[in-house]
Structure formats: structure tokens, C-alpha cells
Amino acid sequence: MRSLLSLLLLATVAHSAILQPYSLTDDLIQLMSFREQPSNAAFTVCQDIQFQYCQAQFNQFFGMDDMVSWRNGSYIFQTVQNYLMMNVTELVKVCNQRTQFYQCLGASYYSCMNLYTLLNKPQPDFSDTFDYVRTFRGLEGMCVGGFSEVVAQWDCLGTFPTTNAYQNCINNFNQTVAANNFCPAVQQTGVCLNDAYNAACGGPAAGYFGCEMFRITFDNSCWGLRCMVDTY
Numbered sequence: 001m002r003s004l005l006s007l008l009l010l011a012t013v014a015h016s017a018i019l020q021p022y023s024l025t026d027d028l029i030q031l032m033s034f035r036e037q038p039s040n041a042a043f044t045v046c047q048d049i050q051f052q053y054c055q056a057q058f059n060q061f062f063g064m065d066d067m068v069s070w071r072n073g074s075y076i077f078q079t080v081q082n083y084l085m086m087n088v089t090e091l092v093k094v095c096n097q098r099t100q101f102y103q104c105l106g107a108s109y110y111s112c113m114n115l116y117t118l119l120n121k122p123q124p125d126f127s128d129t130f131d132y133v134r135t136f137r138g139l140e141g142m143c144v145g146g147f148s149e150v151v152a153q154w155d156c157l158g159t160f161p162t163t164n165a166y167q168n169c170i171n172n173f174n175q176t177v178a179a180n181n182f183c184p185a186v187q188q189t190g191v192c193l194n195d196a197y198n199a200a201c202g203g204p205a206a207g208y209f210g211c212e213m214f215r216i217t218f219d220n221s222c223w224g225l226r227c228m229v230d231t232y
């Protein structure tokens with residue numbers, strides 16, 4: 001009885017999250033990576049030494065070891081998430097760290113934050129690599145376009161991913177996403193999240209935030225998708 005109860009608890013416990021929690025299979029991560037393959041010959045190369053240096057600077061704020069890298073993406077995702085969920089003051093500091101990291105990488109930022117580039121390095125782990133790029137894409141969505149919204153509604157936006165309404169959108173994504181309808185599934189999930197965040201937190205800005213935090217991870221694999229701001 002007791003173990004059944006704790007099993008049920010385990011199954012329903014979900015944590016507060018500004019960066020949306022979900023996972024993709026290795027097959028889908030690989031598909032995304034091919035879709036992110038840079039086509040431009042002038043694409044800036046991600047320089048290993050600069051990449052490591054900037055990462056180590058970023059890590060210091062979070063108390064992560066200098067050697068922690070994109071290969072530890074799931075650990076970085078969780079560590080950044082924990083800071084975002086402390087309070088708004090810490091969230092603002094994380095955004096400042098993100099700006100410094102972005103400036104540190106300069107012209108190579110987007111080639112370093114690219115699934116195709118990273119997965120072509122020796123022996124990558126797919127979910128670590130995916131968690132790595134979506135951490136920084138999520139921070140971009142939150143700290144650039146979504147900043148005033150997240151500061152105003154930090155509590156509601158952070159708690160929302162613990163609800164069934166959030167989980168329904170994600171489960172639906174999980175069940176529908178496939179190689180032959182990848183971007184339509186992303187688009188549909190963005191709409192689902194838009195409506196769900198709107199209903200829970202109120203105001204068109206919350207819906208846009210929920211949609212955009214999801215969509216931005218797929219910005220390079222699904223060109224041209226947009227989140228709409230509802231007008232009443």
C-alpha cells in the first residue's frame with residue numbers, strides 16, 4: 001500500500017519550471033540536427049578554445065566546474081532551471097550571465113549553439129546535447145523577448161508546467177511528432193501552450209510567452225513558424 005502510494009506520488013510530482021521540461025527521442029534529435037545543418041559556406045566556425053573559455057565564465061556564476069560543457073547539457077539545464085526558480089532577483093542575474101556568454105562568443109554564438117555542429121563532434125550524447133542547446137534558446141526567449149512578462153508573472157509562469165494542462169500539450173506533442181510532420185507538430189503544440197498559459201496566467205502576453213518558449217528551441221529546424229499574440 002505504502003509503496004503503491006509513493007509510486008503514485010512519484011508519477012504525479014512535477015517541478016516548477018520556466019524552461020519547459022520535456023524530452024525527445026534520439027531519432028527526433030537527430031532529425032532536428034539535420035534540419036539545422038548550416039547551408040551558408042560563410043557560416044562562422046565554433047572555436048573550441050573560445051567556446052570552453054566562455055562556458056567556464058558562465059559556469060562560475062552557478063558554481064559549476066570549469067570543465068562542465070555542452071556534454072553535460074542535462075546538468076546545465078537543471079542547474080540553470082534551479083536558479084531561475086529561486087526568485088526574480090536570481091532570474092535577472094541569470095539573464096545577465098546569458099548576455100555575457102552571448103557577447104563572449106560573439107559571431108560564433110549561433111554556430112556553437114547548433115545541434116548539427118555539436119552532434120558532429122566525437123561521441124556526443126543526444127539528450128545532453130539537446131538539453132544544452134535548449135537551455136540557451138530558452139534563455140534567449142526568456143531574457144530577450146519574454147523578459148518583462150517573466151518578471152511580471154514569474155510565479156504563475158514558473159508553476160504552470162506542474163499542471164495537467166501543460167502536460168496535456170506535451171503528451172499530445174509526444175504522441176503526434178514524427179519525421180513527416182515535425183514542424184506541424186511544433187506549431188500545434190505552440191498553439192496548445194498559448195491557450196493553456198493564457199487560461200492559467202491571463203493576458204495575451206502569457207500565451208505568447210508559453211508558445212515562444214517552446215517554439216524558439218525549434219527556430220533553426222522549423223523556419224518561419226511564429227507565435228501569435230491573441231487580440232481580443
Ligand SMILES: *[C@@H]1O[C@H](CO)[C@@H](O)[C@H](O)[C@H]1NC(C)=O
Pocket residue numbers: 021022023024025170171174
Ligand atoms: C515522450 O516519449 C518518449 C518515448 O517516445 C519518452 O521517452 C519521453 O519521456 C516522453 N516525454 C514526455 C515529456 O512525456
Ligand SMILES: *[C@@H]1O[C@H](CO)[C@@H](O)[C@H](O)[C@H]1NC(C)=O
Pocket residue numbers: 065068069071072075
Ligand atoms: C560532464 O561530462 C563528462 C563527459 O561525459 C563527464 O566525464 C563528467 O563527469 C561530467 N561532469 C558532470 C559534473 O556531470
Ligand SMILES: *[C@@H]1O[C@H](CO)[C@@H](O)[C@H](O)[C@H]1NC(C)=O
Pocket residue numbers: 086087089090
Ligand atoms: C533569492 O534567492 C537567493 C537564493 O536562495 C537568496 O539568497 C536571496 O536572498 C533571494 N532574494 C530575494 C529578493 O528574495
